[in-house]
Amino acid sequence: MKALVEFVGAGPGAEDLITVRGLSALEQADLVVYAGSLVNPAHLKACKADCTCLDSASMNLGEQIEAMSDAALAGKRVVRLHTGDPAMYGAINEQIRGLAQKGVAASIIPGVSSVFAAAAALGCELTSPDVSQSVVLTRTPGRTPMPQGEDAAAFARTGAMLVFFLSTGKVGELMRHLMEQGGLAEDTPAAIVYRASWPDERILRGTVDDIARQAEEAGLGRQALVIVGRALGANGTASRLYDADFSHGYRNRLVSEDFDGRCALYAFTDKGLTRARDIAAGLGLPTVLHSTRPSNAEGIVHIPAQDFD
Numbered sequence: 001m002k003a004l005v006e007f008v009g010a011g012p013g014a015e016d017l018i019t020v021r022g023l024s025a026l027e028q029a030d031l032v033v034y035a036g037s038l039v040n041p042a043h044l045k046a047c048k049a050d051c052t053c054l055d056s057a058s059m060n061l062g063e064q065i066e067a068m069s070d071a072a073l074a075g076k077r078v079v080r081l082h083t084g085d086p087a088m089y090g091a092i093n094e095q096i097r098g099l100a101q102k103g104v105a106a107s108i109i110p111g112v113s114s115v116f117a118a119a120a121a122l123g124c125e126l127t128s129p130d131v132s133q134s135v136v137l138t139r140t141p142g143r144t145p146m147p148q149g150e151d152a153a154a155f156a157r158t159g160a161m162l163v164f165f166l167s168t169g170k171v172g173e174l175m176r177h178l179m180e181q182g183g184l185a186e187d188t189p190a191a192i193v194y195r196a197s198w199p200d201e202r203i204l205r206g207t208v209d210d211i212a213r214q215a216e217e218a219g220l221g222r223q224a225l226v227i228v229g230r231a232l233g234a235n236g237t238a239s240r241l242y243d244a245d246f247s248h249g250y251r252n253r254l255v256s257e258d259f260d261g262r263c264a265l266y267a268f269t270d271k272g273l274t275r276a277r278d279i280a281a282g283l284g285l286p287t288v289l290h291s292t293r294p295s296n297a298e299g300i301v302h303i304p305a306q307d308f309d
C-alpha cells in the first residue's frame with residue numbers, strides 16, 4: 001500500500017457537519033493529527049480505541065511531518081484533520097511538500113468551510129441576483145502579509161461580497177479602510193458570525209459603520225468571520241431592491257413570452273405570502289394564491305401545511 005496522508009476538512013465545528021467520507025477516514029485511522037485550537041474534539045470520538053490522536057497545536061511543522069510520515073511509511077492510515085475546508089488558510093502546502101520529500105503522498109477530503117456555515121447562520125445567499133454575483137474570500141494582513149494588489153479596499157470597489165477570515169482583531173481599522181479607500185457607503189450591510197455551527201454561535205448584524213462598535217461591546221473571540229456587502233440586505237433582512245427586481249423581471253419575462261394562461265402561486269410563510277402578492281400584482285394575469293397561512297382576505301386559498309409534501 002502506498003504511504004499516504006489524508007487531509008480531511010472537519011467542517012466548521014458542529015460534529016455532524018463533517019462529510020461522510022471524512023468521517024469514514026477518521027473511523028479507519030491509526031494516527032490523527034488535528035488542529036486542536038479550532039477542530040471540535042468531538043470528531044475524535046469516531047476514531048478506533050487504539051488510534052493515536054495528536055494535537056498539532058503543540059507541534060512544529062517538522063514534528064508534524066515526522067509523526068505523519070513515520071506512521072504512513074509503517075503502513076498506518078494517517079489523517080490530518082483541519083478545520084473547515086483545508087483549502088482555506090489550512091497551511092497544507094508546506095505539509096504536502098514536506099511529506100513528498102519523505103516519499104509520502106497526500107490526498108484531500110474537502111470539508112464545509114466556515115464561510116458557508118456563517119452564510120447558513122445568517123440565512124442568506126451570498127450571490128444574490130442583481131446584487132452581487134461574486135464572493136471574495138480574504139483576510140487582513142497579520143504575521144502573513146498580503147500579496148501586492150490584494151488590498152481589501154480594491155476588492156470592495158468591485159462590489160463583490162467580502163468575507164474576511166482571521167480578521168476579527170482589526171474590525172474597526174478594516175471597516176474604516178473599506179469606507180475611506182474602498183468607497184463603501186456607511187450603510188453597507190456587515191455581519192460578524194462567531195463560532196458558526198457551534199452551540200455558542202453568535203451573530204452580529206449591522207453596517208460597516210457600526211459593526212466594529214458592536215463587536216467591541218460583544219467582546220467576541222477570534223473564531224469569527226466578518227462578512228460585508230449588499231447581499232446581506234439592510235439589517236440582514238432580504239433586500240427590498242431584490243424583491244422589486246424579482247417581480248419586475250418575472251413579469252417582463254412572462255409578457256415577452258406572450259404567456260396568457262392562469263397562474264397559481266404557493267406561499268409557505270408570511271414573507272412568501274407578501275412576495276406572492278407582489279408577484280401576483282405584477283403579473284397582470286389571472287392568479288390564484290394558495291397559502292399555508294390562514295389568511296383568507298383577498299380570496300387566498302388556504303391549504304394546511306401538511307398538504308404540501
Ligand code: SAH
Nearest residue numbers: 084085088089113114165166195196224225
Ligand atoms: N479552513 C478554515 C479556515 C481556517 S483559518 C475554513 O475553511 O473555515 C481560521 C479562521 O477561520 C478563523 O480565524 C475564523 O476567521 C474562521 N473560522 C473558522 N471556524 C469558524 C467558525 N466556526 N465560525 C466562524 N469563523 C470561523
